[in-house]
Amino acid sequence: MTRQPVHFYQVGSFAVGNRLLSSDDRTVQSQRERTNSIDSGHRACQGCGEALGARYALDAAMRATNGHVVAVNATGCLEVFSTPYPETSWRIPWLHSLFGNAPAVATGVAAALRVKGKSDVRVVAQAGDGGTVDIGFGALSGMFERNDDVLFICYDNEGYMNTGVQRSAATPPAARTATTDAVGPEPGNVFGTGKDLPRIAMAHDIPYVATATVADLHDLERKVERAMEIRGARYLHVLVPCPLGWGSASNDTIHIARLAKESGLFPVFEAENGTVTSVSTIRRRVPVEQYLSLQRRYGHLFGKSPRPDIVARIQAIADNNIARYGLVDDATESMEVNT
Amino acid sequence: MLRQIEGSRAIAETVALCRPEVVCAYPISPQTHIIEAVGAMVKSGKLAGCEFINVESEFAAMSVAIGASATGARAYTATASQGLLFMLEAVFNASGLGLPIVMTLANRAIGAPINIWNDHSDAMAARDAGWIQLFAETNQEAADLHVQAFRLAEELSVPVMVCMDGFILTHAVEGVDILDQESVDSFLPPYEPRQVLDIDEPVSIGAMVGPEAFEEVRYLAHLRQLDALERIPGIAQDFKELTGRDSGGLIRTYRIDGAEIIVVALGSVLGTIKDAVDNRRELGERIGVVGITTFRPFPSEAVREALADARQVVVLEKSFSTGFGGVLSTDVAMSMRDMDFDLRTVIAGLGGRAITRRSLEEMLKQANDDALEPLTFLDLDQGAVERERARMRSVRRSGPSAENLLRDRASSAAAPTRRDV
Numbered sequence: 001m002t003r004q005p006v007h008f009y010q011v012g013s014f015a016v017g018n019r020l021l022s023s024d025d026r027t028v029q030s031q032r033e034r035t036n037s038i039d040s041g042h043r044a045c046q047g048c049g050e051a052l053g054a055r056y057a058l059d060a061a062m063r064a065t066n067g068h069v070v071a072v073n074a075t076g077c078l079e080v081f082s083t084p085y086p087e088t089s090w091r092i093p094w095l096h097s098l099f100g101n102a103p104a105v106a107t108g109v110a111a112a113l114r115v116k117g118k119s120d121v122r123v124v125a126q127a128g129d130g131g132t133v134d135i136g137f138g139a140l141s142g143m144f145e146r147n148d149d150v151l152f153i154c155y156d157n158e159g160y161m162n163t164g165v166q167r168s169a170a171t172p173p174a175a176r177t178a179t180t181d182a183v184g185p186e187p188g189n190v191f192g193t194g195k196d197l198p199r200i201a202m203a204h205d206i207p208y209v210a211t212a213t214v215a216d217l218h219d220l221e222r223k224v225e226r227a228m229e230i231r232g233a234r235y236l237h238v239l240v241p242c243p244l245g246w247g248s249a250s251n252d253t254i255h256i257a258r259l260a261k262e263s264g265l266f267p268v269f270e271a272e273n274g275t276v277t278s279v280s281t282i283r284r285r286v287p288v289e290q291y292l293s294l295q296r297r298y299g300h301l302f303g304k305s306p307r308p309d310i311v312a313r314i315q316a317i318a319d320n321n322i323a324r325y326g327l328v329d330d331a332t333e334s335m336e337v338n339t
Numbered sequence: 340m341l342r343q344i345e346g347s348r349a350i351a352e353t354v355a356l357c358r359p360e361v362v363c364a365y366p367i368s369p370q371t372h373i374i375e376a377v378g379a380m381v382k383s384g385k386l387a388g389c390e391f392i393n394v395e396s397e398f399a400a401m402s403v404a405i406g407a408s409a410t411g412a413r414a415y416t417a418t419a420s421q422g423l424l425f426m427l428e429a430v431f432n433a434s435g436l437g438l439p440i441v442m443t444l445a446n447r448a449i450g451a452p453i454n455i456w457n458d459h460s461d462a463m464a465a466r467d468a469g470w471i472q473l474f475a476e477t478n479q480e481a482a483d484l485h486v487q488a489f490r491l492a493e494e495l496s497v498p499v500m501v502c503m504d505g506f507i508l509t510h511a512v513e514g515v516d517i518l519d520q521e522s523v524d525s526f527l528p529p530y531e532p533r534q535v536l537d538i539d540e541p542v543s544i545g546a547m548v549g550p551e552a553f554e555e556v557r558y559l560a561h562l563r564q565l566d567a568l569e570r571i572p573g574i575a576q577d578f579k580e581l582t583g584r585d586s587g588g589l590i591r592t593y594r595i596d597g598a599e600i601i602v603v604a605l606g607s608v609l610g611t612i613k614d615a616v617d618n619r620r621e622l623g624e625r626i627g628v629v630g631i632t633t634f635r636p637f638p639s640e641a642v643r644e645a646l647a648d649a650r651q652v653v654v655l656e657k658s659f660s661t662g663f664g665g666v667l668s669t670d671v672a673m674s675m676r677d678m679d680f681d682l683r684t685v686i687a688g689l690g691g692r693a694i695t696r697r698s699l700e701e702m703l704k705q706a707n708d709d710a711l712e713p714l715t716f717l718d719l720d721q722g723a724v725e726r727e728r729a730r731m732r733s734v735r736r737s738g739p740s741a742e743n744l745l746r747d748r749a750s751s752a753a754a755p756t757r758r759d760v
Contacts, residue, residue: 070536072406073545083546093536095409096545097432101402104394108361108406108414109536111390115360115412121538139402142395 047250049240074131247296351376361407434469439492456691483586598627
């Protein structure tokens with residue numbers, strides 16, 4: 001089936017515009033029969049990107065599998081805010097073991113389902129960036145390498161938010177955290193560090209790797225659905241802004257996630273068997289400053305003693321992403337002129 | 340059928356008869372022969388309906404077992420020493436979640452200094468992890484304990500660790516009667532989980548529990564262990580009716596009638612101790628033995644009863660709590676807190692040092708003469724220790740003690756030792 005690109009510029013925004021679509025093309029979230037896999041009443045902060053991401057992804061997985069999903073969760077915000085007894089928010093079978101072992105626990109669940117003849121039930125494991133790129137990394141690499149039948153979703157908010165906003169290996173350069181203070185000649189997190197987990201996942205040659213943000217619901221849901229069509233190890237990396245840790249307004253979560261993509265700082269793409277198969281091109285390119293200046297974790301780059309030199313280094317990272325993934329194509333450039 | 344067979348092979352074949360559904364393991368000496376054999380049986384199809392997963396660490400091995408068990412599968416793994424420590428966070432987690440995983444622990448020392456040989460430091464490090472810990476004296480008992488372990492674990496929803504001495508048992512070839520499938524099936528019913536990840540009845544497992552209920556959750560786990568104290572003798576009795584063998588149970592006594600001195604120990608060293616005791620008995624010394632089969636939960640009542648008439652209790656341990664003394668001794672002392680007796684702790688066999696009958700007999704003679712120190716390190720080379728202490732006093736950068744002691748041993752090996760004189 002060829003996909004007809006739909007642009008919603010007529011509403012004057014990047015709103016998803018469900019009303020303009022046929023009912024078949026509307027998002028899972030807009031359906032009355034969505035699962036509400038993680039239900040309301042949980043204790044996430046206002047504007048939490050992770051709560052949105054988890055609900056979007058799991059509801060899409062539930063629709064894709066006709067409700068045959070078991071979730072495994074690493075320790076972290078998502079686990080903590082969703083389960084203090086007796087108010088569990090999970091309406092699907094859900095298992096939390098430890099911080100660093102969600103990929104291996106998911107392997108065990110998948111193996112048990114297979115041996116029990118229930119391979120129609122699918123396993124989704126989820127963790128924050130700490131549980132993915134740091135403490136869970138060994139187990140994740142093992143799960144990838146064995147090509148176990150697990151969709152692993154990283155909700156990346158670029159730091160240890162549950163413990164009070166400390167640096168992780170997913171914290172970007174210059175970002176202020178509780179352990180990368182905004183002081184000294186190179187304030188915030190240092191440049192030249194961190195792990196690019198989607199590319200590391202691709203290096204395992206697993207069948208499917210994708211990135212997404214909570215700003216593009218259609219794209220996120222489509223990637224989950226694609227992931228559920230495939231057997232074996234799959235990895236979805238979702239950028240989920242954190243108002244608490246990023247120092248951003250609660251009502252800016254979606255906006256900031258969109259700017260991360262539109263600036264080129266967070267490349268949105270998918271890859272099959274180690275090769276990039278599609279990229280979400282930038283629709284209206286913005287300088288990184290627009291993204292950074294909405295977040296107090298970058299406050300030391302602006303204001304009284306601005307650091308345009310550091311902003312320029314971050315811009316160079318975005319430019320490099322754009323070149324690496326081909327995030328800006330000629331058509332996009334011309335559209336930019338037209339809008 | 341009675342066969343001459345390596346201990347590890349006997350465990351693997353017995354575990355296979357228990358119809359495990361998910362087996363995951365990471366290799367570590369001296370556990371390797373067990374998982375190699377189970378893996379081969381799965382690969383060849385001899386063990387059907389089982390997933391064998393080669394994982395990247397012991398931490399993953401226990402985690403895979405947790406996921407599998409929570410999904411209703413009978414899960415098994417095996418480890419030793421550093422491997423147990425590396426998975427320890429998940430070991431606590433498995434019991435906290437109440438998942439009836441069975442694990443073989445091929446007991447081995449813990450480094451540094453790195454040492455692959457047998458002692459009980461690993462099991463003691465996991466003593467408070469909430470698992471039932473059973474200790475095998477022989478390979479026959481090790482095999483039998485696994486069948487009983489699955490039943491016990493699943494009846495109570497508590498994980499069980501079967502401890503068997505690394506190399507001494509795992510690599511020893513001796514006669515073991517391997518049960519047939521029909522017998523094991525009659526003894527061990529299919530696993531019916533208390534909690535399971537089921538799309539038709541979704542539950543949250545592993546939720547956050549705060550101060551409002553945590554103590555109750557822990558107390559329930561304690562009660563389940565106390566239930567195990569009730570169930571273990573019954574399961575051993577059922578097993579005896581099936582096989583005619585005394586395997587398992589809480590404790591095993593040997594010649595304690597009229598014994599003034601009773602030696603308490605865990606695992607394979609009990610065989611040597613019994614031989615030594617037989618010799619001392621011939622000399623008129625009234626010595627008996629109590630073997631602890633069930634170490635956790637600790638069978639305080641049974642121990643108390645067995646030791647009630649002893650004047651002196653000698654606890655021989657293959658591990659110790661640095662800076663204090665015996666671990667098992669503490670449990671024995673607590674079990675007999677209002678009774679009048681002398682307690683002696685003998686630390687022996689650390690890092691695989693052979694516990695010889697001769698050394699045991701010398702120690703028992705001292706005990707009989709009331710000359711045994713409260714805490715004794717059997718066959719300790721006091722001279723080597725003193726020489727290293729002197730080096731440390733004389734020079735600040737005295738270097739790594741382990742290497743210094745090895746060098747000291749090498750140079751003193753040329754000279755005649757005290758024993759040879």
